[in-house]
Amino acid sequence: MTADELPSVWTRQRRSRDQPALNRAQIVAEAVALLDAEGIDALTMRRLGTRLDAGATSLYRHVANRDELIELVVDEVYGEIRVPAVGDDWRAAVSGCAASVREMILRHPWIASLLGQVGLSYLGPNVMRLNEGMMVLLADAGFPADEAGPVISTVLAYVIGIGVNEAAWLTTLARSGQTEQDWQRRLGPALTRAVEDYPSLRAQQEQLVGQDPTALRDRNFAYGLDRVLDGLEPRRRA
Incomplete structure (x- = not known):
């Protein structure tokens, strides 16, 4: 991220090559399911990675941090x-x-x-x-x-x-x-x-x-x- 970029998932350029075994839509859908089941305190990258049978490192290829994940899940339910x-x-x-x-x-x-x-x-x-x-x-x-x-x-x-x-x-x-x-x-x-x-x-x-x-x-x-x-x-x- 450059100094002029705002810290948001909506302003960051997405990587051109996604990991085939996992994509952003899967991550967001599972994050919403986790939130519905256990609430906001349960939402961590490690916990989410466990539910997706993937390491937290794999998630970071698609979502830079928890703040970006929250932006994504909020937009998802607004849909x-x-x-x-x-x-x-x-x-x-x-x-x-x-x-x-x-x-x-x-x-x-x-x-x-x-x-x-x-x-x-x-x-x-x-x-x-x-x-x-x-x-x-x-x-x-x-x-x-x-x-x-x-x-x-x-x-x-x-x-x-x-x-x-x-x-x-x-x-x-x-x-x-x-x-x-x-x-x-x-x-x-x-x-x-x-x-x-x-x-x-x-x-x-x-x-x-x-x-x-x-x-x-x-x-x-x-x-x-x-x-x-x-x-x-x-x-x-x-």
Whole structure:
């Protein structure tokens, strides 16, 4: 790497000759599988090499270091995100894309700890495809061209913020070996005592008793997204 090059897998020139027994796609796919199974702390070049039945040296022919590997796995899971055509209902299209981002985060909860430290991940082809698709969607929906970028940032900031919190919660549950319903039942008596002296909180808690916590998370996500889109609506064809 020269002094002018940025430290990213997306700026480094790839070697022209790949090792026949191993390629970058295999490495990234196995890294995602390792992360899904064991979380971010398990991702090391040595551990990954063991799973691929290859030495860490072999991996370095394709990925310079762990930071580059993280850029690659982030872009890989971004490839799962769908961007619908706008059709007759721009809100449905944006909501569909937002839901797809959230689903990706919940499928891969380890990403919650990476989104703030993934270097030049926005140069990856899947992230580029996502942004291009959203730009086209918003243009078709009637948003001014110079506002498309801020609209994307606004929607993704909401979705990622909610998704990261949910992913952290689900990771905690997974480590405890409990379901959301199990946790709700165990926490119920303590929560009832905690809100006893707070009338507004107590009334809210009484309304939530017996509700499915997963369905409640879905409703809360949809409510917040609707309010974001309400705020963006006046900017269409402004």
